[in-house]
Amino acid sequence: MSETNKYMMVGERLCLDFVNTISWRESEEKRRDWFTSYDKLVDWSHHAGILEEKQAQLLLKKSIHNPSEAEQTLAQAIQLREAIYRIFRSFTKEELINQEDLTNFNKVIRHYYQLMHLVPMENDFSIHFDIPEGAFDSMLPPIVQSAVDILTSERDLKRVSQCEGDHCGWLFFDTSRNRSRRWCSMADCGNRAKARRFYQNKK
Numbered sequence: 001m002s003e004t005n006k007y008m009m010v011g012e013r014l015c016l017d018f019v020n021t022i023s024w025r026e027s028e029e030k031r032r033d034w035f036t037s038y039d040k041l042v043d044w045s046h047h048a049g050i051l052e053e054k055q056a057q058l059l060l061k062k063s064i065h066n067p068s069e070a071e072q073t074l075a076q077a078i079q080l081r082e083a084i085y086r087i088f089r090s091f092t093k094e095e096l097i098n099q100e101d102l103t104n105f106n107k108v109i110r111h112y113y114q115l116m117h118l119v120p121m122e123n124d125f126s127i128h129f130d131i132p133e134g135a136f137d138s139m140l141p142p143i144v145q146s147a148v149d150i151l152t153s154e155r156d157l158k159r160v161s162q163c164e165g166d167h168c169g170w171l172f173f174d175t176s177r178n179r180s181r182r183w184c185s186m187a188d189c190g191n192r193a194k195a196r197r198f199y200q201n202k203k
């Protein structure tokens with residue numbers, strides 16, 4: 001497996017790929033969390049393009065000297081990930097949002113958005129966060145922003161779907177024209193469903 005494809009990124013939006021860092025999310029036996037350490041969170045964030053190589057190296061080095069703060073950030077990231085997951089999942093299932101999740105997510109938003117500022121680009125502005133260099137949670141603001149962007153757009157929110165694969169639980173942003181995407185990946189859940197149909201037809 002090459003360095004570049006060690007993480008599956010099929011969510012089409014940063015916050016959904018972040019949510020999809022648990023394999024077999026909805027299976028008690030097979031569930032596997034990719035973020036088993038702070039290093040893994042940093043590595044994934046680098047892979048996702050939200051930490052530059054230099055930043056990632058700095059964070060990994062700092063975490064050796066301050067493991068408890070790194071651990072704390074990992075716990076914070078996982079808590080954020082699960083809140084985002086449940087909020088989106090409620091939408092896909094047309095269920096009520098858990099108020100506690102929304103309250104917690106709002107707290108995180110308030111914290112990071114006070115650090116937000118706009119930087120003029122050639123044709124528009126881009127969003128930056130004033131996070132001190134080497135802050136353990138450097139990777140979180142863009143993820144929060146990605147989730148806010150979708151949640152505040154009815155059109156985008158309607159495109160968030162959950163994979164139909166048994167126990168998969170992954171979320172994705174459906175970019176197909178008629179919103180017909182059913183699987184996180186055709187090569188994984190899509191193929192398994194196809195194989196099962198084939199087997200059932202033979203019986």
Ligand SMILES: [Zn+2]
Nearest residue numbers: 163168184189
């Ligand atoms: Zn799937």
